[in-house]
Amino acid sequence: MSKQPGRQKGPVTSRDVARLLGVSQSMISRAFDPRASVSPANRTRIVEAARALGYEPNVIARSLATRRSSIVAIVMGSMENPFYTGVLDQLAQALDEAGLRSLLFRVPPGQDVDDQLPALRRYNVDGLIVASASISSRIAAEWRRDDRRVVLINRTVPDASVASISCDNCGGGRQLADLLLDSGHKRLVYVAGPRNTSTNRDREDGFMEGLMERNAGLVGRIDAGEYSFNAGAAAAHRAAALKPDGIFFANDILALGGLDALRHELRLQVPKHVSVVGFDDIEMASWPSYRLTTIRQPVSEMVSSAVAAVAASATAQANSISLPGLLVERGSVMRRHGM
Amino acid sequence: MSKQPGRQKGPVTSRDVARLLGVSQSMISRAFDPRASVSPANRTRIVEAARALGYEPNVIARSLATRRSSIVAIVMGSMENPFYTGVLDQLAQALDEAGLRSLLFRVPPGQDVDDQLPALRRYNVDGLIVASASISSRIAAEWRRDDRRVVLINRTVPDASVASISCDNCGGGRQLADLLLDSGHKRLVYVAGPRNTSTNRDREDGFMEGLMERNAGLVGRIDAGEYSFNAGAAAAHRAAALKPDGIFFANDILALGGLDALRHELRLQVPKHVSVVGFDDIEMASWPSYRLTTIRQPVSEMVSSAVAAVAASATAQANSISLPGLLVERGSVMRRHGM
DNA sequence: CTGAAAGCGCTAACAG
DNA sequence: CTGTTAGCGCTTTCAG
Numbered sequence: 188m189s190k191q192p193g194r195q196k197g198p199v200t201s202r203d204v205a206r207l208l209g210v211s212q213s214m215i216s217r218a219f220d221p222r223a224s225v226s227p228a229n230r231t232r233i234v235e236a237a238r239a240l241g242y243e244p245n246v247i248a249r250s251l252a253t254r255r256s257s258i259v260a261i262v263m264g265s266m267e268n269p270f271y272t273g274v275l276d277q278l279a280q281a282l283d284e285a286g287l288r289s290l291l292f293r294v295p296p297g298q299d300v301d302d303q304l305p306a307l308r309r310y311n312v313d314g315l316i317v318a319s320a321s322i323s324s325r326i327a328a329e330w331r332r333d334d335r336r337v338v339l340i341n342r343t344v345p346d347a348s349v350a351s352i353s354c355d356n357c358g359g360g361r362q363l364a365d366l367l368l369d370s371g372h373k374r375l376v377y378v379a380g381p382r383n384t385s386t387n388r389d390r391e392d393g394f395m396e397g398l399m400e401r402n403a404g405l406v407g408r409i410d411a412g413e414y415s416f417n418a419g420a421a422a423a424h425r426a427a428a429l430k431p432d433g434i435f436f437a438n439d440i441l442a443l444g445g446l447d448a449l450r451h452e453l454r455l456q457v458p459k460h461v462s463v464v465g466f467d468d469i470e471m472a473s474w475p476s477y478r479l480t481t482i483r484q485p486v487s488e489m490v491s492s493a494v495a496a497v498a499a500s501a502t503a504q505a506n507s508i509s510l511p512g513l514l515v516e517r518g519s520v521m522r523r524h525g526m
Numbered sequence: 527m528s529k530q531p532g533r534q535k536g537p538v539t540s541r542d543v544a545r546l547l548g549v550s551q552s553m554i555s556r557a558f559d560p561r562a563s564v565s566p567a568n569r570t571r572i573v574e575a576a577r578a579l580g581y582e583p584n585v586i587a588r589s590l591a592t593r594r595s596s597i598v599a600i601v602m603g604s605m606e607n608p609f610y611t612g613v614l615d616q617l618a619q620a621l622d623e624a625g626l627r628s629l630l631f632r633v634p635p636g637q638d639v640d641d642q643l644p645a646l647r648r649y650n651v652d653g654l655i656v657a658s659a660s661i662s663s664r665i666a667a668e669w670r671r672d673d674r675r676v677v678l679i680n681r682t683v684p685d686a687s688v689a690s691i692s693c694d695n696c697g698g699g700r701q702l703a704d705l706l707l708d709s710g711h712k713r714l715v716y717v718a719g720p721r722n723t724s725t726n727r728d729r730e731d732g733f734m735e736g737l738m739e740r741n742a743g744l745v746g747r748i749d750a751g752e753y754s755f756n757a758g759a760a761a762a763h764r765a766a767a768l769k770p771d772g773i774f775f776a777n778d779i780l781a782l783g784g785l786d787a788l789r790h791e792l793r794l795q796v797p798k799h800v801s802v803v804g805f806d807d808i809e810m811a812s813w814p815s816y817r818l819t820t821i822r823q824p825v826s827e828m829v830s831s832a833v834a835a836v837a838a839s840a841t842a843q844a845n846s847i848s849l850p851g852l853l854v855e856r857g858s859v860m861r862r863h864g865m
Numbered sequence: 866c867t868g869a870a871a872g873c874g875c876t877a878a879c880a881g
Numbered sequence: 882c883t884g885t886t887a888g889c890g891c892t893t894t895c896a897g
Binding site for chain 4: 866867868869870871872873874875876877878879880881
């Protein structure tokens with residue numbers, strides 16, 4: 188009936204370690220808290236014993252006691268846009284390196300994030316990184332009051348109290364306007380993404396401002412409706428009717444779809460007959476079949492800022508960061524002479 | 527000093543509900559367990575009160591008590607291969623629909639999954655879905671003994687006790703061999719992916735068997751080393767030296783890279799000069815620039831089987847499922863006459 | 866610096 | 882069917 192030493196029933200707990208060493212259980216808990224006071228001698232004794240027994244603090248129990256979990260939720264809307272799969276990949280990695288776990292939370296299209304967020308709270312999630320989805324500032328405030336950070340990637344909200352980090356979409360739009368104008372384009376079309384996204388709005392605003400400053404304008408504006416390859420192709424058909432010499436698609440996936448439709452369905456040459464530019468610089472933009480000139484979003488900086496923000500202490504102030512995009516010129520724009 | 531009713535300090539707990547209704551706390555716990563016995567009258571009274579107070583059971587506490595979490599970990603190796611981002615997307619959605627949360631666990635390239643798995647155990651993760659990574663059968667057995675299901679997607683292990691679900695890679699390889707032979711190809715090259723993956727091995731085996739059965743063979747075999755666009759391009763250069771009339775790339779991303787290199791760097795026409803086929807049917811394979819003939823993996827079936835397996839009761843038997851792939855013919859293979 | 870004790874919020878026997 | 886009583890494994894005062 189006596190306990191066999193080597194053969195525990197469950198996983199080893201702090202009490203097992205305590206018993207082995209003849210110290211109190213709370214001591215071994217402290218030994219794993221850097222800021223707690225334990226004599227150096229005991230601390231090393233404890234970590235050694237812990238390793239020997241294969242002890243690791245149970246995160247769930249800790250979470251129950253502390254009300255934190257060191258897990259952050261990544262909220263994702265559609266993953267149709269490859270840009271976000273890149274973000275997700277880097278995010279997961281960065282969080283991991285910061286000692287945080289990622290709970291992936293995929294919002295079905297058409298569903299509102301806000302409704303699902305309370306459910307997340309029950310997991311004691313420490314923070315929220317929202318990419319490719321929106322969130323009401325009321326909910327954001329609730330989380331904040333509860334000392335849980337929320338940061339938006341590539342989306343901004345009016346409420347200044349919620350951290351958001353994004354690319355300078357407006358400035359990017361301007362750069363593209365300048366590029367197209369400088370190279371002599373006269374008949375420009377803008378293909379818009381979903382109308383309720385701030386990315387789309389800012390890119391368009393920047394582009395339009397850039398044009399107007401130089402007394403130029405659009406020959407037309409097409410609404411693609413969503414960010415997808417097929418929507419880009421469909422938009423290209425409608426755009427082609429306008430006989431443009433340059434098209435700015437609100438993002439790369441749209442541009443790629445458009446490019447292919449222009450070439451393979453509309454029998455137009457890009458860039459000879461019409462130039463096209465996009466935004467994001469997803470991986471496929473650099474593939475030889477496309478060679479799309481576009482604005483590169485500084486994904487890794489965005490990701491590390493986001494992780495830093497979510498890991499920041501509660502006292503830290505929520506601020507919005509906007510990082511400049513980089514124009515990368517490839518083969519989809521041609522200099523036009525004459526006229 | 528008396529408690530104000532409306533103004534709790536923390537979130538509302540089961541005890542708050544109990545107090546309000548004048549019943550025991552355990553009763554309210556039972557009310558949320560369908561299999562527990564509570565008088566119908568009380569049950570409805572409780573759920574109403576709960577809703578009124580905004581009570582929801584705390585998952586962490588539950589997890590501590592039950593040693594389960596309704597969280598399953600998705601283990602992902604590289605997300606470079608777009609095939610897996612599709613899998614991930616669907617997986618997250620399917621798990622969500624099954625009432626499970628997904629903890630995303632990204633294994634850095636070159637790292638071994640096994641080392642990180644114990645860390646996951648501390649989260650009381652109910653199960654493990656491993657995609658694009660390997661796991662030792664020792665670890666798998668450990669989890670299993672602990673009543674936590676592990677299922678592999680697109681990877682098999684010798685040990686029959688771990689569930690695995692994959693596409694019939696071997697059969698797919700055969701189909702491709704037949705296709706290429708039927709259309710009169712004589713100089714075939716196989717471009718291999720990472721040598722230690724079962725996907726690569728099976729596809730190659732199936733392909734070779736298909737060839738040998740018809741007394742055909744390869745004119746060469748190239749090792750791409752990894753599953754990536756650039757690796758495919760590099761492999762295409764080496765393959766071209768062999769003057770092939772048909773190339774089977776071990777998967778689509780390789781094939782796409784190869785296709786582009788063949789056309790834009792090697793100045794070869796596909797399929798006129800050389801046919802190419804891939805495997806997976808990732809989204810880009812259907813893009814007009816590529817129109818790649820390939821084998822479609824039944825991703826949604828694979829995903830739902832995986833979720834079913836991970837949610838299965840402990841008594842359920844771990845079995846391996848292999849689903850047939852579907853040949854989808856597009857424009858990258860040409861019928862060859864003569865000789 | 867260390868130990869004792871009181872929770873965190875829930876589940877699960879066990880009596881009644 | 883319902884209440885009581887122990888925990889789950891850890892953190893955190895509070896004394897010593």
